[in-house]
Amino acid sequence: MDVVSQLQDQANHMASLFFNYVGALQRDAPPVRLGDEPPPPPPPPEVDVKGQGKMMATAVVQAAKTFDALVGALPVTAGGEEEQLKRIAELQAENEAVANELQSELSAMEAELAQVREVFHLVVDHCLRKPKVVNAK
Amino acid sequence: MAASAYPPPPPFYRLYKHFKSDEEEGEEDGRSDEDADKTKGPDSAGEIGGEDWDLPPQPPPPITGAYVMYGQTYGTEDVLPTLEEQGLRQLYPKGVNVDFKKELKALNRELLFNFLELADVLVDRPSQYARRIEDIGLIFRNIHHLLNGLRPHQARTTLIHILEVQLKRRKEALAEIRRRREEAKALLRGADPSSKEEDEKPKESKDGDPLDIKGDLMELDQGLEGAFDLPKLM
Numbered sequence: 391m392d393v394v395s396q397l398q399d400q401a402n403h404m405a406s407l408f409f410n411y412v413g414a415l416q417r418d419a420p421p422v423r424l425g426d427e428p429p430p431p432p433p434p435p436e437v438d439v440k441g442q443g444k445m446m447a448t449a450v451v452q453a454a455k456t457f458d459a460l461v462g463a464l465p466v467t468a469g470g471e472e473e474q475l476k477r478i479a480e481l482q483a484e485n486e487a488v489a490n491e492l493q494s495e496l497s498a499m500e501a502e503l504a505q506v507r508e509v510f511h512l513v514v515d516h517c518l519r520k521p522k523v524v525n526a527k
Numbered sequence: 528m529a530a531s532a533y534p535p536p537p538p539f540y541r542l543y544k545h546f547k548s549d550e551e552e553g554e555e556d557g558r559s560d561e562d563a564d565k566t567k568g569p570d571s572a573g574e575i576g577g578e579d580w581d582l583p584p585q586p587p588p589p590i591t592g593a594y595v596m597y598g599q600t601y602g603t604e605d606v607l608p609t610l611e612e613q614g615l616r617q618l619y620p621k622g623v624n625v626d627f628k629k630e631l632k633a634l635n636r637e638l639l640f641n642f643l644e645l646a647d648v649l650v651d652r653p654s655q656y657a658r659r660i661e662d663i664g665l666i667f668r669n670i671h672h673l674l675n676g677l678r679p680h681q682a683r684t685t686l687i688h689i690l691e692v693q694l695k696r697r698k699e700a701l702a703e704i705r706r707r708r709e710e711a712k713a714l715l716r717g718a719d720p721s722s723k724e725e726d727e728k729p730k731e732s733k734d735g736d737p738l739d740i741k742g743d744l745m746e747l748d749q750g751l752e753g754a755f756d757l758p759k760l761m
Contacts, residue, residue: 470623488701492701
């Protein structure tokens with residue numbers, strides 16, 4: 391897949407990470423004490439909020455680094471639009487000239503092939519018409 | 528009337544048949560009236576095709592401007608709308624020559640910073656989450672707009688690459704053809720015994736024959752005399 395499509399996919403992947411992780415953090419966050427309320431009960435042991443947070447942070451940073459690496463892999467843009475269009479026009483003209491040359495060479499080659507075939511037919515005719523000489527022993 | 532399992536073909540196929548020739552052939556072969564009727568063109572064929580009534584009608588001209596399809600209006604010009612036209616703020620500098628790499632990396636850093644701020648806001652001031660989410664959304668839209676702006680450049684670069692590959696292949700084919708022609712000429716000169724004495728002389732033919740084959744045919748014929756004698760082969 392080309393680099394631009396990979397960049398687009400990576401941007402979408404980062405957006406999905408942000409969305410999912412914020413939702414998971416909000417869902418699994420333990421209740422907070424407000425004012426003089428009694429202390430909230432501890433969260434169930436299965437939910438490791440801190441561990442999850444570390445994992446999520448690692449994943450987000452990794453995604454950002456991948457995005458940076460893909461941006462670095464973009465080819466250097468040599469020249470603007472006008473220069474590219476000029477190069478395209480030059481290549482098209484050159485292509486057309488070579489195509490015409492190729493066509494003329496092909497025509498000449500076909501003519502030569504026809505001549506060679508004619509010679510071959512003459513040789514074969516000569517061989518076929520030539521009387522066989524058998525030595526009587 | 529026989530029933531068919533398949534629907535009949537659309538009637539446009541009749542526009543692509545030469546009914547005149549079919550009709551004349553039908554009369555010459557002495558086909559039955561039923562067969563002749565089948566090959567006759569429709570009565571309106573003359574109106575559709577004009578003077579050349581057995582030719583299909585010209586295709587409609589290409590559409591320009593806007594057109595409506597299934598209730599939706601579409602345009603024929605593919606232009607990437609600017610962020611201002613979409614009602615969004617542009618975060619990178621405006622201009623024709625934008626440094627895509629630099630701006631994408633800056634937006635990536637900005638995105639991480641805004642995500643951290645969102646996490647902080649959710650802890651300290653949860654009611655103010657909307658502004659942070661809006662900022663993150665704006666950064667993502669700017670990133671995608673930059674990437675979309677790269678596509679025309681990518682298309683032009685791809686086209687340049689394709690043209691270069693095509694040019695290289697054509698030049699290689701041309702060189703190969705020329706080499707093969709020279710090889711063939713060398714072989715033919717070698718096969719003509721009379722030409723061995725005059726190898727260095729350039730051959731000039733009367734009719735501009737590049738290989739001068741016709742001019743040497745008689746000599747070749749004489750040179751082959753006795754070349755295939757049976758006693759020699761045995």
